[in-house]
Amino acid sequence: MKALFKVLLCTACLLAGSAYAAVxxxxxxxxxxxxxxxxxxxxxxxxxxxxxxxxxxKVLTGTGEVRAVFVDEATGKVY
Structure with a gap:
């Protein structure tokens, strides 16, 4: 019974961790x-x-231009 509880607890921790996987x-x-x-x-x-x-x-480019780049925290998509 204790082994089953440990397996379930570890699985829950892994699933919770992936839900909060953020950039x-x-x-x-x-x-x-x-x-x-x-x-x-x-x-x-x-x-x-x-x-x-x-x-x-905010990024300073090689040409001296300041650009704002947006990155989705959940997916990593760059805008």
Missing amino acids: SRDDASALAQKKTNGGRVMSVEKFVEGDKNLWRV
């Missing part, structure tokens, strides 16, 4: 740098638009 601040920075061909990250902030939690990453 971290560092992941968002890396994705924004990739999107801007290696730009320099100036700031990273959480941003909410409707029902989506986004990271707003």
Whole structure:
């Protein structure tokens, strides 16, 4: 019985962990740098638009342009 409880508890922890799998601040920075061909990250902030939690990453591009790149915290999709 104890073994079954441990298995169920471990399974519940794994499922809960995957539900909260989110893109971290560092992941968002890396994705924004990739999107801007290696730009320099100036700031990273959480941003909410409707029902989506986004990271707003301000990047200084190689041409001197400041771009705001948005990264969906749940999916990693870059806008």
